[in-house]
Amino acid sequence: MKKILFFLLLLPSIASAVQDYYHFDSLKEQNRFNALTSQLRCLVCQNQNLAESNAPLANDLRNQVYEKIQQGQSDQTIIDYLVARYGDFILYQPPMNVMTIGLWFGPFLLLILGLGGLIFYIKKRE
Amino acid sequence: MIPELGHFAIILALCFSLVQIKTGVMQKTAAMGQCLFLVFAMACLMLSFLTNDMTLIYVREHSHSMLPLIYRIGAAWGGHEGSVLLWCLILSGWTVAFIVFSDAALSRSFFSKILKIMGCISAGFITFLLATSNPFKRDFPHTLITGNDLTPILQDPGLIFHPPMLYLGYVGFAIGFSFAIAALLEGKFDPTSARACRPWVILPWSFLSCGIVLGSWWAYRELGWGGWWFWDPVENASLLPWLSATALIHSLAVCEKRSAFIGWAILLAIITFSLSLLGTFLVRSGVLVSVHAFANDPSRGLFLLIYLAFIIGSALLLYGFRIHLFYRSHSFKLFSRETLLLINSVILLTAVATIVIGTLYPIILDALNKGKISVGEPYFNLVFVPIILPLLLLMGLAPHVNWHEHAFNKLWKKIKYTALISLVVGLLSPWVFGFPFYVSTGLGIAIGVWIILSTFQSRLELRHCAMVVAHLGIAITVLGIVVNKSYSQERQVKMLPGETVTLANYQFIFNSVEETQGPNYQSITAHFTVEKNHQAPQALSAEQRIYPHNQLLGKTGILWNPWRDLYLALGAPLSDGSWSVRLYYKPFVRWIWAGGFFLLFGGMLSLLRHYLKRRESSHESF
Amino acid sequence: MNLFKQVRFALPFILFLFIVILLMRGLSLHPNQIPSPLMNKPAPTFSNDFKGHVTLLNVWATWCSACAEEHDFLLQLAREKEVILMGLNYKDNPKAAIRWLKQQGNPYQLVAYDPTGQIGIDWGVYGTPETFIIDKKGIIRYKQLGPLTQEVWEQTLKPLIQQLQNESL
Numbered sequence: 017m018k019k020i021l022f023f024l025l026l027l028p029s030i031a032s033a034v035q036d037y038y039h040f041d042s043l044k045e046q047n048r049f050n051a052l053t054s055q056l057r058c059l060v061c062q063n064q065n066l067a068e069s070n071a072p073l074a075n076d077l078r079n080q081v082y083e084k085i086q087q088g089q090s091d092q093t094i095i096d097y098l099v100a101r102y103g104d105f106i107l108y109q110p111p112m113n114v115m116t117i118g119l120w121f122g123p124f125l126l127l128i129l130g131l132g133g134l135i136f137y138i139k140k141r142e
Numbered sequence: 143m144i145p146e147l148g149h150f151a152i153i154l155a156l157c158f159s160l161v162q163i164k165t166g167v168m169q170k171t172a173a174m175g176q177c178l179f180l181v182f183a184m185a186c187l188m189l190s191f192l193t194n195d196m197t198l199i200y201v202r203e204h205s206h207s208m209l210p211l212i213y214r215i216g217a218a219w220g221g222h223e224g225s226v227l228l229w230c231l232i233l234s235g236w237t238v239a240f241i242v243f244s245d246a247a248l249s250r251s252f253f254s255k256i257l258k259i260m261g262c263i264s265a266g267f268i269t270f271l272l273a274t275s276n277p278f279k280r281d282f283p284h285t286l287i288t289g290n291d292l293t294p295i296l297q298d299p300g301l302i303f304h305p306p307m308l309y310l311g312y313v314g315f316a317i318g319f320s321f322a323i324a325a326l327l328e329g330k331f332d333p334t335s336a337r338a339c340r341p342w343v344i345l346p347w348s349f350l351s352c353g354i355v356l357g358s359w360w361a362y363r364e365l366g367w368g369g370w371w372f373w374d375p376v377e378n379a380s381l382l383p384w385l386s387a388t389a390l391i392h393s394l395a396v397c398e399k400r401s402a403f404i405g406w407a408i409l410l411a412i413i414t415f416s417l418s419l420l421g422t423f424l425v426r427s428g429v430l431v432s433v434h435a436f437a438n439d440p441s442r443g444l445f446l447l448i449y450l451a452f453i454i455g456s457a458l459l460l461y462g463f464r465i466h467l468f469y470r471s472h473s474f475k476l477f478s479r480e481t482l483l484l485i486n487s488v489i490l491l492t493a494v495a496t497i498v499i500g501t502l503y504p505i506i507l508d509a510l511n512k513g514k515i516s517v518g519e520p521y522f523n524l525v526f527v528p529i530i531l532p533l534l535l536l537m538g539l540a541p542h543v544n545w546h547e548h549a550f551n552k553l554w555k556k557i558k559y560t561a562l563i564s565l566v567v568g569l570l571s572p573w574v575f576g577f578p579f580y581v582s583t584g585l586g587i588a589i590g591v592w593i594i595l596s597t598f599q600s601r602l603e604l605r606h607c608a609m610v611v612a613h614l615g616i617a618i619t620v621l622g623i624v625v626n627k628s629y630s631q632e633r634q635v636k637m638l639p640g641e642t643v644t645l646a647n648y649q650f651i652f653n654s655v656e657e658t659q660g661p662n663y664q665s666i667t668a669h670f671t672v673e674k675n676h677q678a679p680q681a682l683s684a685e686q687r688i689y690p691h692n693q694l695l696g697k698t699g700i701l702w703n704p705w706r707d708l709y710l711a712l713g714a715p716l717s718d719g720s721w722s723v724r725l726y727y728k729p730f731v732r733w734i735w736a737g738g739f740f741l742l743f744g745g746m747l748s749l750l751r752h753y754l755k756r757r758e759s760s761h762e763s764f
Numbered sequence: 765m766n767l768f769k770q771v772r773f774a775l776p777f778i779l780f781l782f783i784v785i786l787l788m789r790g791l792s793l794h795p796n797q798i799p800s801p802l803m804n805k806p807a808p809t810f811s812n813d814f815k816g817h818v819t820l821l822n823v824w825a826t827w828c829s830a831c832a833e834e835h836d837f838l839l840q841l842a843r844e845k846e847v848i849l850m851g852l853n854y855k856d857n858p859k860a861a862i863r864w865l866k867q868q869g870n871p872y873q874l875v876a877y878d879p880t881g882q883i884g885i886d887w888g889v890y891g892t893p894e895t896f897i898i899d900k901k902g903i904i905r906y907k908q909l910g911p912l913t914q915e916v917w918e919q920t921l922k923p924l925i926q927q928l929q930n931e932s933l
Contacts, residue, residue, distance in 0.1 A: 073890055103801040109518075127489070130492055412776075513799070
């Protein structure tokens with residue numbers, strides 16, 4: 017308690033203008049940054065996204081994404097830039113293409129087949 | 143001397159487990175003996191850690207002479223070899239528990255078969271331990287060694303509780319598996335056996351729920367970004383058997399009460415333990431990348447794969463040949479509780495399949511030489527939520543629906559007001575939590591409220607207390623997830639001592655930076671004061687720690703109450719003397735874990751009821 | 765028992781068989797090695813330095829313990845003069861790097877300094893040490909992850925380099 021009081025006494029009376037680590041001109045840009053960094057994979061600790069990794073490379077790549085947003089580059093341009101250097105693996109959300117149809121539609125197909133099969137089976141027993 | 147004794151104890155345990163496989167009077171003794179020697183072996187390992195015996199390679203790799211005592215004990219299972227020993231120990235512990243507490247009504251031959259199968263599983267795993275993962279391997283270095291140290295992120299109370307809880311969970315499902323195999327071998331599975339089996343599924347399920355929650359909480363505190371679930375392969379490995387076991391618990395209830403779905407329960411019991419084994423394989427074989435994984439070794443992976451292929455393969459073959467004996471005709475209409483419970487199983491198994499597909503897909507594409515993709519959080523969040531949603535809706539419906547048949551319009555009359563109230567609460571939520579209004583958030587809150595209201599509306603008799611508590615737990619977790627995901631706020635800033643940052647009506651005042659010394663680390667601590675609307679100051683601090691061998695770890699500071707967490711993480715110092723600081727406002731995050739503890743409590747209530755009922759029926763038989 | 769029922773009962777086992785086969789195959793894969801998208805593409809930087817001869821670009825740092833492991837082998841390679849060795853000092857203090865090379869020996873004909881890591885990003889570097897093989901036209905032909913050893917050299921890199929040496933400009 018005493019310690020807290022001591023520190024409170026040391027406080028400047030006005031809160032100074034603290035700088036955001038990444039400063040954005042608009043909320044839209046901030047959301048773009050958050051969306052991009054959470055959809056890109058950290059290649060060092062491979063099961064974390066760029067937004068939540070402590071690795072130095074993740075820090076560098078976050079800075080890159082930030083700078084490119086500031087430069088006005090589009091999301092796709094930024095993604096293309098990173099994929100050109102690190103490959104599809106850097107995309108944390110797997111792409112939708114011929115190879116990944118099973119991945120994206122498999123679960124829903126299974127659910128429909130499972131429920132449908134169940135209803136069919138019960139009706140047959142009635 | 144002690145490591146050699148420990149090693150020898152494991153060999154003896156293996157011999158006992160082999161004896162356990164033979165039917166006869168020696169079975170129970172063999173099981174007890176096996177457990178005793180594994181306990182002794184673990185004690186030897188812990189003693190080696192406590193005395194800093196660096197001649198053991200395992201101790202050298204996972205401990206340090208300055209490591210605090212409690213973590214030296216936890217380090218016994220902090221690495222691969224020790225955790226395999228823990229696996230074997232807990233399996234034998236469950237066997238002994240089964241011997242001591244199992245229902246006396248269970249037939250002798252059934253009981254004996256169960257012990258046989260547990261013996262097989264034990265024998266296989268102890269062989270794996272001895273052949274590839276011996277924690278007592280020694281060499282005798284000439285120089286003084288302080289040890290590589292336990293990875294700093296593991297130096298946390300979570301290490302003491304989380305792995306044992308998890309193992310109590312998914313190793314415990316071996317009993318349900320053994321019930322299923324015994325039933326297939328005997329050709330019958332009557333309600334008595336189903337009733338005897340159920341507590342042996344519920345208890346591990348409760349422990350697993352607790353273990354998963356502890357893991358999530360630990361990750362939240364340690365990783366520094368406020369996340370609590372990452373769909374990491376190791377996390378998925380623990381969730382898979384949990385989902386399957388939930389389906390099994392519900393199916394066993396039908397077995398008991400209606401004498402139906404027996405074949406289905408047997409299959410689910412096999413699948414649940416198979417998922418435990420599969421998970422054990424996935425996290426140790428190097429087949430998947432994970433932040434959690436143990437040191438990966440393909441040769442261990444091969445052994446495990448052969449082991450699980452044998453156990454699960456023979457189980458499923460036996461199932462294929464014998465399941466037709468269990469076909470019982472039990473009629474029920476399309477709209478009935480039986481149907482809803484079957485839908486429960488279908489949805490849960492689809493969820494299991496989804497996670498398996500997502501986890502294995504990168505391997506499939508890589509094996510076909512179609513390149514490497516990464517499947518992680520974005521995928522699972524997108525796919526898992528829509529699949530589990532119908533199940534959550536059903537949770538509100540099913541308790542009201544009768545067995546065998548129920549008229550839908552009667553149901554609708556009963557629940558329409560509850561549904562309406564839930565929707566209204568969901569719509570009103572922005573007034574409580576803040577605008578803007580998101581449809582998904584409103585719906586999520588409505589579902590959580592719907593489950594709570596509906597559960598109370600239907601089942602207020604004492605005999606349903608366990609179900610009520612468990613379903614409440616799920617609702618609480620759902621509400622926690624929805625509110626936390628929708629209304630969290632964060633800021634990442636550069637701060638100098640003396641500056642203040644505002645987040646969600648809280649002021650975070652950066653007071654000072656201090657250098658201190660811990661038992662086995664040096665720490666740089668940032669001291670903050672937090673106020674709400676410039677009142678009620680509380681202290682909060684976060685650290686960056688440096689451990690031996692220059693390992694860095696950030697320690698977060700958290701101020702919590704049931705409604706919100708205020709989360710502080712210290713980053714790197716910047717060139718202008720300021721510090722990178724991350725601040726989070728996390729509403730309702732504790733609800734996510736509170737729900738898990740409700741599940742544990744509900745499981746315990748169910749066991750209590752089961753035990754009381756058994757006492758009652760054994761008194762009657764006199 | 766009709767056929768449909770038989771299939772239904774055999775289904776779990778068959779599915780399981782597929783999973784086991786997949787996992788068996790998975791044991792021999794390396795999931796944490798990410799293939800480089802720069803294969804058979806021109807080198808992103810220093811393009812003129814590569815024209816005319818086969819070059820090995822080794823990404824290293826003084827803080828990287830695995831780089832220290834391969835250092836002796838690199839010195840040996842430099843002595844044999846089979847290929848041009850170029851170093852990229854990644855996210856390091858250039859003064860410390862120079863000092864380190866003076867103390868431990870310098871196997872590189874040329875060293876580039878990348879304290880910010882920007883060049884590393886252009887090359888898709890994610891974990892040192894990494895070594896790239898660039899042919900006479902300046903095209904990247906191979907990326908080696910992890911330290912160079914005699915074994916890796918004999919089995920993979922040496923045959924490739926000899927093949928590239930024989931290619932014309």
